[in-house]
Amino acid sequence: MDQGRHGVALFGLGRIGVEHFKNMLSHPGLSLLWVIEQDIQRAKDILIKFQQCNSTKITTPAEDAQVFADERVHGIVVCTPSFTHVDIILKAVKAGKAIFCEKPVSPTLEGVMQVYTEAQKQKIPLFCGFNRRFDQQIRKIHDYAQDGRVGKIHVIKMCSRDPAGKTATPEYYKNYGGFPNDSAVHDIDVVCWLMKERPISVYAVGHAHTSDYVAMGDVDTLVIVLNFPSGAKGIIDMSRNSPYGFDQRIEG
Incomplete structure (x- = not known):
């Protein structure tokens, strides 16, 4: 060496x-x-x-x-x-x-x-x-949120969609923990990081539109709502069946 x-x-x-x-x-x-x-x-x-x-x-x-x-x-x-x-x-x-x-x-x-x-x-x-904390654009949003340039945050919306047909191998999915554990953790982390708060309640609903995910007992579409102590809301919509490709967005 x-x-x-x-x-x-x-x-x-x-x-x-x-x-x-x-x-x-x-x-x-x-x-x-x-x-x-x-x-x-x-x-x-x-x-x-x-x-x-x-x-x-x-x-x-x-x-x-x-x-x-x-x-x-x-x-x-x-x-x-x-x-x-x-x-x-x-x-x-x-x-x-x-x-x-x-x-x-x-x-x-x-x-x-x-x-x-x-x-x-x-x-x-x-x-x-949690690699998204090091994304230059997300870091800029974080800095603007922390120094008050975006004002008081009432709502954060995140969109996180993967291309259709990008299902991993069956071996991977045997122990990966499901869509929320495997993927949504990134988005939840970013929302909490931007808010500087942890949610007091979380609501999530999902559905499997494709046979692969039905067979695994998982979902390929997921919506999560985070309720923060300040009254702000975090809304995350996720998909592993996006026909137009990757889509990663943050809106306030």
């Missing part, structure tokens, strides 16, 4: 894991030392494609002890299914590794509180990947 670089291990090479994989390869301050992936052949194929076979090792989740014992590893990136996050994070905290974890940190509130409490106790950085 080159001097001055931080050694990193990547857990999971699914959809978002591959994106983080590519980002880490292009970052001048990082060295990707390990990939931890259940599907070894998939990991090998990706490493071959990006010519990483000589610099990145592969192992499975069952053999991850060697990763946490590797003193060259300064931090980990967690992109595995949500139900695995707590176990991986607690191992990393114990090993003294910094952690970037894709949302949600845990499918349960108890799990979220457990890992953050332990990370704070051990003074280990634990960062949850």
